[in-house]
Amino acid sequence: MELRQLEYFVAVAEERNFTRAAERVHISQSGVSAQIRRLERELGAELFDRSARTATLTVAGKAALEPARAALAAARAVGQAVGEVTDLIRGRLTVGMVTGCTVTPLFDALAAFHRAHPGVEIALLEDTSDRLVEGVRAGAPDLALVGTAAAAPDGLEALTIVSERLVAAVPAGHPLADRPRVTLGDLAAHPIVCMPPGTGLRTVFDRACAAQGLRPVIALQAGAADAVVDLAARGLGVAVLSASMAADHRDRLTARTIDDVDTPAVLALVWRSTHNPAVRELLVHGRKAFAVPEPV
Numbered sequence: 001m002e003l004r005q006l007e008y009f010v011a012v013a014e015e016r017n018f019t020r021a022a023e024r025v026h027i028s029q030s031g032v033s034a035q036i037r038r039l040e041r042e043l044g045a046e047l048f049d050r051s052a053r054t055a056t057l058t059v060a061g062k063a064a065l066e067p068a069r070a071a072l073a074a075a076r077a078v079g080q081a082v083g084e085v086t087d088l089i090r091g092r093l094t095v096g097m098v099t100g101c102t103v104t105p106l107f108d109a110l111a112a113f114h115r116a117h118p119g120v121e122i123a124l125l126e127d128t129s130d131r132l133v134e135g136v137r138a139g140a141p142d143l144a145l146v147g148t149a150a151a152a153p154d155g156l157e158a159l160t161i162v163s164e165r166l167v168a169a170v171p172a173g174h175p176l177a178d179r180p181r182v183t184l185g186d187l188a189a190h191p192i193v194c195m196p197p198g199t200g201l202r203t204v205f206d207r208a209c210a211a212q213g214l215r216p217v218i219a220l221q222a223g224a225a226d227a228v229v230d231l232a233a234r235g236l237g238v239a240v241l242s243a244s245m246a247a248d249h250r251d252r253l254t255a256r257t258i259d260d261v262d263t264p265a266v267l268a269l270v271w272r273s274t275h276n277p278a279v280r281e282l283l284v285h286g287r288k289a290f291a292v293p294e295p296v
């Protein structure tokens with residue numbers, strides 16, 4: 001008994017026609033008929049009633065159908081299992097990262113993955129969050145660390161790493177430095193230094209301003225938080241950052257949560273719903289590196 005015979009048998013049973021079954025399995029009708037005849041001889045029973053134009057299962061055929069389907073499913077499972085092992089022995093994993101975002105735990109996860117699967121080639125590319133999200137949707141890169149304005153971009157799965165409120169950060173002596181609270185309206189009176197369009201933080205800021213009909217002056221923009229901080233520290237504008245970005249520079253800037261921006265800026269790993277074993281393995285290491293608990 002051969003798997004191809006079971007495949008042809010299931011095809012005829014489901015199509016109820018030898019011609020359509022032959023088209024489905026891409027061989028001639030005579031080839032399908034011959035293989036099913038061989039299977040019937042081996043089993044010692046006819047599987048189809050051929051007296052009518054429609055191929056109808058006999059009692060023996062009905063009994064054989066589900067075990068045949070199970071056998072084919074088991075064969076596919078074997079192939080998938082071997083394929084996954086092969087992919088983790090020799091394969092390629094492309095990881096995206098938002099430009100200017102140095103996130104040490106991601107590098108730790110990549111290093112741990114590499115130690116566990118040294119045969120997998122790792123490629124790292126940088127781009128804006130928006131372009132990375134579109135790239136992941138299209139299948140390249142396989143996974144990306146991006147800033148977003150939502151926990152999970154449409155059509156993708158996500159692992160949230162950071163979810164924080166936006167803050168305004170200014171140097172000592174700035175008019176906003178001594179205020180107990182800051183609003184978008186307050187910021188609109190000053191030049192702004194922030195991330196460029198296409199980043200999650202900028203998307204949150206722009207949407208919040210648009211919702212209030214505000215059009216602040218973006219004086220300068222930079223892709224790296226350190227650069228935004230340096231510009232603001234020199235008095236060139238109010239830095240718009242996430243809370244943790246500003247916290248790393250509290251010796252140079254005073255940060256105030258922007259009261260009327262409730263939507264957080266999210267840093268997340270995003271990927272397509274996939275059976276890619278390399279992505280699954282990297283996510284295991286990513287959860288450990290970022291100290292994110294496994295889902296219950």
